[in-house]
Amino acid sequence: MAGIYLHIPFCKQACTYCDFHFSTNLSTQEEVLALMREELRFRENELAGEKVNTIYFGGGTPSIVGADDIARLIQTIADQYDLSDKLEVTLEANPDDIEIVKLGSWKTAGINRLSIGVQSLNDDVLRWMNRSHNSKQAKEAVHLALEQGFETSTIDLIYGMPEMSEQEWIDTLKYVSDCGINHVSAYNLTVENGTVLSHQIKKGARIPPDDHTGSLHYGILVDRLESNGWDHYEVSNFAKPGFRSTHNSNYWSRIPYVGVGPGAHSFADNIRRWNVSSNQHYLKKFSDGSYFESEQLTRTDRINEIIMLGLRTAIGIDTYSLEAEGFSIFREHEDYLKSFIENGMLEWDETYLRTTRKGMYFADRIASDLFLVS
Amino acid sequence: MKHIRNFCIIAHIDHGKSTLADRLLQETKTVSERDLKEQTLDDMDLERERGITIKSHAIQMNYQHEGQEYVLNLIDTPGHVDFSYEVSRSIAACEGALLIVDAAQGIQAQTISNLYLALDHDLVIIPVLNKMDLPGAMPEEVKDQIEELILCDRDEIIPASGKTGLGVDKILEAIVDRIPAPKGDPNAPLKALIFDSVYNSFRGIIAYFKVINGEINSGDKVKFVHTGKEYLADEIGVLRMKQEPRKSISAGNVGYIISGIKEAKEVKVGDTITHTNDPTKEAIQGFEDVKPMVFAGIYPVDTEDFEDLRDSMAKLQLNDASLVFEPESSMALGFGFRCGFLGMLHMEIIQERLEREFGMTVITTVPNVSYHAFVKGSEMVIVNNPTDLPEPNHIDHVEEPFISAQIITASEYVGAIMGLCMEKRGVLKNQVYLTTNRVELVFEMPMAEVVFDFYDKLKSISRGYASFDYHPIEYRDSHLVKLDILLNGKQVDALSAIIHRDKAYEYGKKICVKLKELIPKQQFEIAIQAGIGSKIIARETIKAMRKDVTSKCYGGDITRKRKLLEKQKAGKKRMRQVGSVEIPQSAFMAVLKIND
Secondary structure, three states, X not given: OEEEEEEEOEOOXXXXXOOOOOEOXXXXXXXXXXXXXXXXXXXXXXXXXXXEEEEEEEEOOHHHOOHHHHHHHHHHHHHHOOEEEEEEEXXXXXXXXXXXXXXXXXXXXXXXXXXXXXXXXXXXXXXXXXXXXXXXXXXXXXXXXXXXXXXXXXXXXXXXXXXXXXXXXHHHHHHHHHOOOOEEEEEEOOOOOXXXXXXXXXXXXXXXXXXXXXXXHXXXXXHHHHHOOOEEEEOOEEEOOOOOOHHHHHHHOOOOXXXXXXXXXXXXXXXXXXXXXXXXXXXXXXXXXXXXXXXXXXXXXXXXXXXXXXXXXXXXEEHHHHHHOOOOHHHHOHHHHHHHHHOOOEEEOOOXXXXXXXXXXXXXXXXXXXXXXX | OOOEEEEEEEEOOOOOHHHHHHHHXXXXXXXXXXXXXXXXXXXXHHHHHHOOOOOOEEEEEEEXXXXXXXXXXXXXXXXXXXXXXXXXXXXXXXXXXXXXXXXXXXXXXXXXXXXXXXXXXXXXXXXXXXXXXXXXXOHHHHHHHHHXXXXXXXXXXXXXOOOOOOOHHHHHHHHHHHOOOOXXXXXXOOEEEEEEEEEEOOOEEEEEEEEEEOEEEXXXXXXXXXXXXEEXXXXXXXXXXXEEEEOEEEOOOEXXXXXXXXXXXXXXXXXXXXXXXXXXXXXXXXXXXXXXXXXXXXXXXXHHXXXXXXXXXXXXXXXXXOOEEEEEEEOOOEEEEEEEEOOXXXXXXHHHHHXXXXXXXXXXXXXXXXXXXXXXXXXXXXXXXXXXXXXXXXEEEEEEEEEEEEEEEXXXXXXXXXXXXXXXXXXXXXXXXXXXXXXXXXXXXXXXXXXXOOHHHHHHHOOOOXXXXXXXXXXXXXXXXXXXXXXXXXXXXXXXXXXXXXXXXXXXXXXXXXXXXXXXXXXXXXXXXXXXXXXXXEEEEEOOOXXXXXXXXXXXXXXXXXXXXXXXXXXXXXXXXXXXXXXOHHHHHHHHHOOO
């Protein structure tokens, strides 16, 4: 199996918290999209005949480019790559871009899943985040997408804002649980360097998010969704039974993927590579092949990736894949694992070593404890 | 011998000693204009940066006066109270001293105590009023101070400026005219005073000496009286800008000896050199085996570097015999060394030299003094590490070192300084007005109270207008207790401290608060407690961390995130663990920042 990621690096406006690569200069759109098709063709051999089971349009804001552009990109993939019969094709969409005509064209183009950037149902929050929609639009967009047959869609939420009360968060989750959507990704607000938000916090214009609120909201999130029958299958991802995201899951199982477009990452053959995070540089450097950097993973890197990613998921660390690297995690960390299994942070079923509900709160810390150092 | 003059310079830090010394070297053409780096005499980088002399130095000049050539030996002395024994030995090698006083700042405590040392040794004092070029110079007022202090004639005071060269010629004339030639018997058995030693990686230890009686020749068999060791004088010579070998050095003169000595501790400042065959009957008076005053643990940051640290300390000791150390182990810090230093400055210097010259990063525990614990029905135990204090029920009493502290300040700060010293358990012993506005205060106080948090406070309450000097007096009985720090019930040995009982509560509270700031949250709650014996006197709690996982980890995040966690792991490796609690290095120095 394999995946394809397409980074659409354009936005109408900048969200204050976002540190993904995007540009609000839309004039190069056509050129960049044409070059992405070129990149797809150029890299067709990288997946070595693996069947592609997921295509993902991320951004930026993929919903602001024309549906015909999306169709052309999907067509290019279909022409060059071997597609699986069971194919997930996701497009990230802002609620204010979701309308009935567009939904029809996306469906025609081959999109079968939307990732709707709801973020919050608090209009004040949406305003300071500089989102281009309000909560009413968000709910309407979700409703419309479901109605038009995008029932595998997902919504994105952000929590941990100091001004969001517990009750507000509970109400948001109640809406999510009842609205008919089958997948949610929810993220703690983090302040990334270089964002408008970090600048505002430095100036004292905004209260920084605190650990206490973050973990409080996270606890509510996990409790509410799990008790409503959601499958908490990764730190920040929840699905109704049968609705896990193929694309996201591929990342955590270290399945290869080709990422095209400015700032996109790829993984295949033990190499992680990333395209330059600048539309201009992407356009300029593509022809001489200097538009990306890469890193060959060492054995230690691979082992640490398996540990780090495995601990984030409900599946857990596949200890056989560690054995295949000649690494016995039980031999290496016997006492540590014993005590963590005893105190209910980890569990072990002869094949998989995974964090418990309690342990998942500390997945990073446990991962770094279990890391191999070279 | 009658054309030799041996002199030292007494000055407070920053009063311009080194600059003026450089002028003398220039004027006598000992050093060419081109070779004159600023402050030629201070050759350690550290000395130049800090503007103080750590080691003694000596240099010989030739000076023509009234048709006669004179040999002038300048013996430079360390400028810090930590090294007062070395100062006393340098003074003992001289017949005269230049007393350099900053015309803008006046006389300071350090100057006075060294001046008294010089007067004790019957040195002729030549008062010099330096920095006359400064706009803030107040020559008449400072002349009053000098006059009163050394009972000299006002016109004996030489106005000078190291910067402009003013008075340099007058100083040289005064050295020849006023300082007597050394008295000694060139025909008596050899008797030479070692006043310093330096380490040279090719030639071993080089000892500096002044010949009191007799004559030393290259190739002589010599004996160091106090260590009892015998050597062959491979090379002797005089100290000019370079070492210049000579065949012989006779009574009154100053020189160096190289005799294949590998370790600094074989050359003790104050020791007497004599001939093996025809030894002097009595050694030179005033020899002391210098004892460390301040102790602290030094541990490698990475426990695997213990052997490297041992090698580095051993190399440091080769050229700094006043550093003592012995291996010790701590539950919290692993294997390291309990080190003894002459004082806090000496401790800082050692720490910096370990880092600069040997690339070692170390954890230094909070310094303490040496205590005498008297165990019931048994003998006295010397306690250089708080954890070695016997159990309270076994102790009859504990004694701690007291010092006599001399502080000179402007009269408006007297109240604040008295308050500070009393808070530090000091007792005022004397108060003298040196001039209408300058006061000398003498306190007796426990050495432990000045080890940390004293100099800085003194400076800030006096806005820098207080100078401080001390000397140890005696051990006295004090009501001392051992305060332990516990993390989740487990004692952190490296944080134990011996402290006066009346201060234990406040101190315990403060250190718990400080540790709360310095120890990162962990998955469980951490109780920080301070206790005396089994009694808990203070407590703080670090709440459990509720979550340690980042939200997003997709295709583009994996590499960055893995590297971040690897870095965290490396950082954690540098932390120390007590029970299940991880402690960062900074926590071990928490006490030093207790009032921040």
